[in-house]
Amino acid sequence: MNAAPPPPSIAIIGAGPAGLFAAEILSARGCKVQVFDRMPSVGRKLLMAGRSGLNLTHSEPLDCFLSRYGKAQDWLEPAIRAFSPSALTEWAEGLGQACFSGSSGRVFPTAMKASPLLRAWLRRLAEQGVQIHTRHRFVGWDGATLRFDTADGQTSVRADATVLTMGGASWSRLGSDGRWADFMTDETAPFAPANCGFLPDWAADFAARHEGSVLHSVGLTFGTRQTRGDLTLTSRGLEGSALYALSADLRESILNEGRAVLTLDLRPTLSVDDVLKRLLAQRERESQSNRLRKALSLDAPSRDLLKSATPKDVTPLQLAQTIKALPLPLIGMDALDRAISTAGGIRQDAVDERFMLKSRPGVFVAGEMLDWEAPTGGYLLQGCFSTAYAAANGVLGWLESSNSAIA
Incomplete structure (x- = not known):
């Protein structure tokens, strides 16, 4: 009797909302998922956002909601319709975080802060077997191998598919410094401050x-x-x-x-x-x-x-x-690093409809790495979750088409 093939191995680089959500989706489908982040702990920008009340999304009608993405609306619309604001609210409530819609239409967890949600989320990821490696800075590829700088020197990782969720180029002290663009210049539009002074x-x-x-x-x-x-x-x-x-x-x-x-x-x-x-x-x-x-x-x-x-x-x-x-x-x-978010990043023409890099089959991109922008009010986090949902499902579809076994 033939042994069952091993589960597909997935490397996710970046442990913000987009990376953690992609990890959740892929591990729930039986993939062996490892998450790598250059910082000592995960979700730092999410926690900072939650200091003044974690604005998850917005409850306005979806057509109006989609218009907030401006020039990127046509690009992101399929992803946001597939994982909508109501789906994000239901997901948070599934983690035991009741939500409410304020008078402005903004949606918040009742606890307001990000820390209770993040703790519950990390417990779920651990239960699903997700491994998280901190203090790992991604420095590029050696052929199909991912290379990381760590305190103990450089290390390499091979995976069946990779999801990049390394953020934009603002708030570098929280993890997103945009240095990844140095080795992805052919796919990247220049960074510019968004939601800035x-x-x-x-x-x-x-x-x-x-x-x-x-x-x-x-x-x-x-x-x-x-x-x-x-x-x-x-x-x-x-x-x-x-x-x-x-x-x-x-x-x-x-x-x-x-x-x-x-x-x-x-x-x-x-x-x-x-x-x-x-x-x-x-x-x-x-x-x-x-x-x-x-x-x-x-x-x-x-x-x-x-x-x-x-x-x-x-x-x-x-x-x-x-x-x-x-x-x-x-x-x-105001300075780029002081902006709440950034424009620029991986261009739309550099990825396919599954958010896979055209230049690197099996490498998918999500979150603020992508060249889109939106105002504050829940649109930024929604865009990160929705593109992560699309990229994770893109990974699953690509693996299936590549005849990889998925549980």
């Missing part, structure tokens, strides 16, 4: 005076796109989810034209006429700063922005119009 063209002392202040619930317009939310003033410039949602278009304008003029609506719930009436109700002898404070409760940063954007003899109507449409030139982006 921007550098306004304002007076040198403005940031020093107002660092840490928040412009609450302002409207933002760039081109035909509009968002609304809080903007935080930092020592470097501006940050906030409403700004991040415009980051791709703002970045493109700055790179192509050297600047991007963002328009702020400091009182989006009021019309120009409403603002004007409130201004005119104030005593004429009041200073502009006092009128703005009393009539519209505008804070010091908003008042300073208006002062720099209007002439001394500004009329009440001009002032009202500027409050509703204050131009704010942006001249740069």
Whole structure:
């Protein structure tokens, strides 16, 4: 009687959400899975994201959800439809992490933090036989062999299939430094910051005076796109989810034209006429700063922005119009390593529909390594899980077509 063939061996490089999810899917199908990561522990960026509440996904209608991926929508749509936001929520709840949808539509675990979910997840992976090797930096291939640098020197691993999930090029201290692109230049688009802060063209002392202040619930317009939310003033410039949602278009304008003029609506719930009436109700002898404070409760940063954007003899109507449409030139982006996520990475034309590298059969790619971007709000994690789902199933299909035995 012939012995059963050994299970396929899978190497997964990168122990973030995409890598761990691919490991879960493949080990559940009987594959022998090893996960390698250069850091001393796994899921570091996931844990950091969970410090302010782990935003898993978003509950808005799927067609609207898919539009958040911009130019990459057509590429990622099959993967996201195959493993949808509702599927991700069900998966988390299957780990004992009840979820809820906030008033904004964002979906969170009830515990809010990532650590309970990660602990339950790692227990499941251990039960499925997944082996995790930390402090292993992937440094490329020697033929079909994977090479790693470790504290004990270089080591090599052979596998029937490989899934690369090494992240983008931001937050390098948490594990994703983008150095893998050095030996994958033919498949890679240059990295660029996404969901990042921007550098306004304002007076040198403005940031020093107002660092840490928040412009609450302002409207933002760039081109035909509009968002609304809080903007935080930092020592470097501006940050906030409403700004991040415009980051791709703002970045493109700055790179192509050297600047991007963002328009702020400091009182989006009021019309120009409403603002004007409130201004005119104030005593004429009041200073502009006092009128703005009393009539519209505008804070010091908003008042300073208006002062720099209007002439001394500004009329009440001009002032009202500027409050509703204050131009704010942006001249740069924050550093790549400070960005929440990155654009660039493995190009769409470098992989097939299964997310397998065309140049390396049996090597699949998922997560933030791929050249896509999305705003914060659950879209980033969803993209990582969905592409990992697609890549893992791509591995299974490729192994089957290669006549490898799968339990």
